[in-house]
Amino acid sequence: MAGTSKAGVFVGAGKPLEVQEFPIPEVAPGSALIKMEMAAVCGTDVHATHNPSAPHPIIFGHENIGVIADLGSELKYDVLGRPLKEGDRAIFRPAPCGRCYNCTIGNMCRVRPTYGLIPADKPPYIQGGFSQYLYLGDDPWVVRVPDEMSTERALMAVIGNHTVMNGIDKIGGISVGETVVVQGSGPIGMGALNQAKVMGAKRVIVIGAPADRLQLAEEMGADDTVSILEYETPEARIERIMELTDGNGPEVVIECSGAGSAVQEGLSMIRFGGRYLVVGQLTDYGDRPINPSLITRKAVLLSGVVGSTYKYILRSMEAMNSVVKAPVEKLITHHFPLAEINEAFESHENLEAMVAVMRPNL
């Protein structure tokens, strides 16, 4: 398939993203060309637009779903062994290398960046989701989306949910009947809420703002919500959580807010012997005071998590398809054509959107 593909390109911090046109490459036998359906605007992308040392040009878009438009003759099956054909919807990543240290210890491959994080300065250029077409390149990892699963639901499987699933395994799971506090009511917080429910948590309490996000959290199954606009200080929130948990605190806290004071707050409310998963602290500016004595005195099991291995993408897809009953499609609140890519980033940044998606072929 010859022709060109329009794409939204990050051309450096502080500059608006630009729509540019790129040639569509010939599809190699082991590869495929994807016609993009939806690509989520992620906080990582938005952060990069403020980071003077962020590499560019890049076509962002790393949470992707699209339709196979041109399938190479040797790419016959998806990773689960199901036959692939043109017209199938798929999610996709470059395959892990299998040889680097991280791959060897069963962690995220560190040498192969995923689509949406690959510089667009040389062919095949179109390797991010904010493009009409995305070229998979050599050795892709492809999962066919089951026909009965909506595009929105499949996309949500790779927004927050897979990462939190990975992290929950690191803290030894969640047992049936436990109480979980989720700090943060953005897309990752919603993933934590879904996954805690899937694992059998009796009660999930979401701390966050604004009101429409907490409303969505309730629609997703949160048993209680605590607004940071109503309970404005860490002390007030800790007290509220204690009230809601009969003075005990939760067995599990999952931090998804990124706020500087969140970890100290989480350690202060967690129950003795509790587990703390820290997902949201990807930035390190500002004051981030914590008292590590709380980790010792409360015998807390603490873990961070970043991204996920491929195993959790598969599990997350399966969970979304068969176990999660919450109306997760509703979390995708905003859809944008390529021409409005800067408005899409804006809607993420000002918290107007829960999840904003680019629809490059709208």
Ligand SMILES: [Zn+2]
């Ligand atoms: Zn992301």
Ligand SMILES: [Zn+2]
């Ligand atoms: Zn690797």
